[in-house]
Amino acid sequence: MDYQRQMAAPGSTGSGLIDARGRMVIPFIFGGLSDATAQRRIRLCTAVGLDRQRNASTPRACRWQRLHGSDAGAALRPAKDADTGRWGYRNAQGQWAIAPQFREARPFRHGYAVVVGAFPQDWRPPGWQDERPIIRQFHRMGRHWVAEALVRNASTAGAWEIRYGLLDDAGQWLAAAPQPTLHVAVLFPPGGRSSHYAGMLASHLPRLLGRNVQVDHVPQATEADYRRLMTEGGNEKVLLAALRLPRGGIEGVHQGPPIDALMQALRPVTLLASQPLVLAIDSTRADTLGIHSTDDLLAHARAHPGSLRIGTGEDGWTGHLAFGQFRALSGVDVQRVVFKGMYPDSDVITKEHAVDLLFAPVNGVAVAVRRGQLRVLGTTADPARPQSFEGVPWPTLAASAPLSGYATYDHFSLWAPANSDAASNRTVQEAVAQVLARPEVRRQLQDLQVVGGGGSPESLLALEDEERERWLRALSSSAR
Known part of the structure; x- marks a missing residue:
């Protein structure tokens, strides 16, 4: 090779191979590969050593590598397009098999052809995360190509080090240079919903990102730990959380630790999943009061103001929002009973009889529903995405006319530290979208009554704004 990437002048050309x-x-x-395909072997010569300044005295190393291409291109002939002046390849019928796009084009031999195009000023091997890598050599290894480069970036602590990548004959990167492990931080103990989603990512993402993925549970994090999670870590960390949207909650509603303010520094990656809640009632109480649907519930609440008690979690969590919207839209007078934590346990109805109804996620009421102790009157899902339980469809609260437009979800989202790179976050987002599109993952999410996300970082910020508006509307009627 004759080129150092940073020394190539604008407008210069380089040679390469196509199939x-x-x-x-x-x-x-490459500076020149004019006879590279004339034989079954290709001779690649490169400078050796770590000296960046190469000249006539720089030692060189040459290797003979065997080409394993087919004879599929034997019938193709290089041709120049009169209109564009570019070269391409025509088949035996005179049709363009490979569109004219090259500065020069040579005949196919042994499955490959040498072509010349503009030197890619911004080209760099994927995964090396370095603005100016020095490409040292390509050589054949079995049926693949190994690329070697000198890089200097954060992963090398600022020193020049050698990195390798692997390509197939189609030019696709099979193994990018080693990248640091991606740490997925979960702010809850193992075993919960966030833990489940993190495990799903750790199972699928490594194959898509070409890097290891590790789940770190930090349920007892100190303020200093939170500060590091949200501001440090660069492209090596993402934070998976059922974070309140908007981040940090609504002023005056949730009195959280001072660290909540740091959430504003987090950079969006993607929405991972959204799970609606259910409004469940004690089955015996429902039969006694004649409440078998959302409309029955609203009618009883209007006839008996303040008589019904609905349990939710603490201020600022999604159950609080679900209650606020329910009361704001319906206008009925019901009592809110606050329980410690994100959601009340179903035992507060089935055993303690502390309330008549509760807002909770499906997994929090599933056992009691199967036993017939609780009856689900409706879910907080958007009517366009209704939920079902063990094959039985559940109505949405929004299906009742007074609650039209009602929708409340727990949102599980990914956020990156403040010093992360937008391009790296986009790469993670695109990989997550691929994971969520897998049929087996889609079935798994459906079984969990979950709507998959995967959208862009911008759409996550837009969702945050929507959630802020929902909170403001819910609180406008003094629903607290």
Whole structure:
């Protein structure tokens, strides 16, 4: 190789290899490969050593590598397009098999052709995260190509080190250079919903990102721990949490620790999943009061103001929002009973009889529903995405006319530290979207009554704004 990436002048050209389908095998970063495919072997010579300044006295190392391409391109002939002046390849019928796009094009031999194009000024091997890598060599290893480069970035502590990558004959990167493990921080103990989603990511993401993924549970984090999670870690960490949206909660509603203010520094990655709540009633109480639907509930509440008690978690959690919207939209007078934590346990109805109804996620009431102790009057899901339980469809609260437009979800989202890179966060977001699109994952989420996310960082910020508006509307009627 004759080029150092940073020394290539704008407008300069480079040689590379393509296969018979027009796919790039070697990027246009070689000074000349005019006879590279004349034989079954290709001779690649590169400078050796770690000296960045190469000249005529720089030692060189050359290797002979065997080409394993097919003869699929034997019938293709290089041709120049009169209109654009670019070269491409025509088949035996004179049709363009590979569109004219090259500065020069040579015949196919042994499945490959040498072509010349503009030197890619911004080209760098994926995964190396370095603005100016020095590409030292490509060589054949079995059926693949190994690329070697000198890099200097955060992962090398500022020192020049060698990194390797692996390509197939289609120019696709099979193994990017080693990257640091991606740590998924969960602010709850193992075994909960956040833990489940983190485990799902750790199972699927490594194959898509080309890096290890590790789940870190930090339920007893100190303020200093939170500060590090939210401001430090760069591209090596993401925070998975059922965070209140908007981050830090609504002023005057949730009195959290001072660290809540640091949440504003987090950078959005993606919405992972959204899970609606259910409004459940004690089955015996429902039969006694004649409440078998949302409309029955509203009618009884209007006829007996203040007589019904609905249990929710502490201020600022989603159950509080669900109650606020319920009261604001329906206008009925019901009592809110606050229980410690995010949600009350179903035992507060089935055993303690402390309330008549409660807002809780499906997993918090499933056992009692199966036993017939609780009856679900409706879910807080959007009517466009109704939920079912063990094959039995559940109505949505919004299906009742007074509650039209009602929707409340627990949102599980990914956020990155303040010093993370937007491009790296986008890469994680795209990988998460691929995970959520897998049929087996989609079925798993459906079984959990969960709506998959995967949208862009911008859409996550837009959702945060929507949630803020929901809170303000819910609290406008003094629903607290």
